[in-house]
Amino acid sequence: MSVKIIAALFLLQLSGFFGSGSCGKVLVWPVDFSHWFNVRTILDELVKKGHEVTVLRPSTSLFLDVDQTSAIKFETYPTSLSFSGTEEFFVEILRKAIYELPKQPFWKYFSMFQEIVGMSSDYYENLCKDAVLNKELMTKLQESRFDIILADNFSPCGDLLAEILKTPLVFTLRFLPGSTYEKYSGGLPLPPSYVPVVLSELRRPTTLYETMSKADMWLIRTYWDLEFPHPTLPNFDFVGGLHCKPAKPLPKDMEDFVQSSGEHGVVVFSLGSMVGNLTEDRANVIAAALAQIPQKVLWRFEGKKPDTLGSNTRLYPWIPQNDLLGHPKTKAFITHGGTNGLYEAIYHGIPVVGIPLFGDQPDNVVRMKSKGAGVRVDFLTMSSSDLLSAVKTVINDPSYKENAMRLSRIHHDQPVKPLNRAVFWVEYVMRHKGAKHLRVAAHDLSWFQYHSLDVIGFLLACVVTVTVIISKCCLFCYQKFAKAGKKKKRQ
Structure with a gap:
């Protein structure tokens, strides 16, 4: 059979797999x-x-x-909510989750966490009611x-x-x-x-x-x-x-800025779609750290320009994150640890500096750290030197890039x-x-059926029953022989 016919049959099989019918x-x-x-x-x-x-x-x-x-x-x-009310809700949720929750002592942490969960539940419950009713x-x-x-x-x-x-x-x-x-x-x-x-x-x-x-x-x-x-x-x-895909060309002004980095390359920084602004203190701490690295930095930020911003850093209200991470000059990705951004980093083999804020982000960053493809710093307590050290570590230690590329190869090596x-x-x-x-x-099973407790209980009952029967038999035999022995002695 010719190669063309085999290829045609293979494509036909694939069309059957992917075709919607x-x-x-x-x-x-x-x-x-x-x-x-x-x-x-x-x-x-x-x-x-x-x-x-x-x-x-x-x-x-x-x-x-x-x-x-x-x-x-x-x-x-x-909906029963106003547009301004929705904005205020998300601002309040982020404020509590990012700036207040991590500062709470152990005995207050879970009550505040429950409060945040309750606020979110009420919001989504209202949306559901507005639709269903x-x-x-x-x-x-x-x-x-x-x-x-x-x-x-x-x-x-x-x-x-x-x-x-x-x-x-x-x-x-x-x-x-x-x-x-x-x-x-x-x-x-x-x-x-x-x-x-x-x-x-x-x-x-x-x-x-x-x-x-x-x-x-x-x-x-x-x-x-x-x-x-x-x-x-x-x-x-x-x-x-x-959602990941090969990188597309950058806008000309952004490409020019990236190319101006020379052999040092660039660092991409974004805290996700929900966080475009920071307190003045945190923004200045971050900017001061980034000003000390030789790389150029592209930072998605919508707040007031930090006083400590270096000449190597540019602020953008929006960045083509996937395209930047896929650029050959990108050396590291500073991220909040959102799943979308981390997978873009994995897809392109870029090591990360994780600054988790809330939700699934700490777990995501821990996973990257455990796999040797990233480091973690604490958003509220980090100093400029902490962030600077983290960025230098993932860029200068080749093991982070090697591990990021290993994860990238695993990700790409899928049959479909x-x-x-x-x-x-x-x-x-x-x-x-x-x-x-x-x-x-x-x-379709109850919890005790799922854990086979009914089977275990039945088997235990069988063992106990057999044990009792054997014990009774042994006791009966003992008593029988004991009585017989006493009779012989009397005789």
Whole structure:
């Protein structure tokens, strides 16, 4: 058989794997900021393949801008919150999480953490109520007859919509505190004896977990380059870095600045989509450290220009982060440790200096540090010398670059790209009207059945019964022989 025929057959097999068969209707329950950037990558690919995608957008959304040039449809629904109230909410949440929570003593830390979680829960609960209790919206959604719901379960409402609309559900997430949803709702085995616990909130399942357990597929935004090994399930796929892509050329003024760095190269600095401003004290500490390195620095920053800003540092309200990390002159990435940014660094093999602020960021940075591809500094307590030392370490110690490249090779060495896998599973669930056949029987077991306590109890009962019977028999025999012996003595 000729090489051309073999190649044609191979391509035909691939088309069968990736092909959607028929186009479907996708309803999306998103979350703002970096979560949206990740989900948007999947949606763009679904649109390219001919699927009809509709995104539920609250009227006060800060990041879900309606793009008239995109084929993605946005269904905007009114909310009980004002736009200014939404902005104030996120500012307050960030202030508490970044500047107050880390300073709390142990006995106050968890009460404040619970307060922050409660504020977030109330906000997302209001959004969910505004959507679900909107009769006109729900009627329209029911009449649309969607084939699947793709939901970011950081905001728990997609599962409720799936119940109401009787539609298969696919979750996409990085992780949730303690991985409680993944374990109790998804049934994912994460033994704490060798799998590090995410954050610290381990609680028993509730009705919410039971509702979320009906998800057909879980798309976890991490991969084995960053994650620690653990057992997995057929309806879990790890698609970290699905948004990553080869670097594109930089804008001319930015390229000129990068090229002016010479052999020293550049450092990219960003604290994510939610944090564009800092207190004057922290901004000056950071700027003073960056002014002392020979590299040029591109810093995404929207606040007041720091007094200690060096001539080697330029401030930008926005930077093409992926394109900068993929530039051959980039030596290091200073980051808050968000999943999207870390995966772009892994994709391009760039060592990181992690300054985690809140949420999953400390866990992400710890993983990079444990794999030898980054160092960590504390945002509130670091001095200029601390940050300077960290940046010099990851640039001058070749082991950090080598480990970053090792993670990059692991990430790229996959039989199917993460984005293609994510799209495949969404289409798979649509084609089969769900994926209940991939769900383990653990969902139908009580906690004592799951841990085989009923079996252990039965076996223990058997052992006790046999032991009692044998003991009784031995005692009976002893008494029988003892009586017989006494009779002989009397005779």
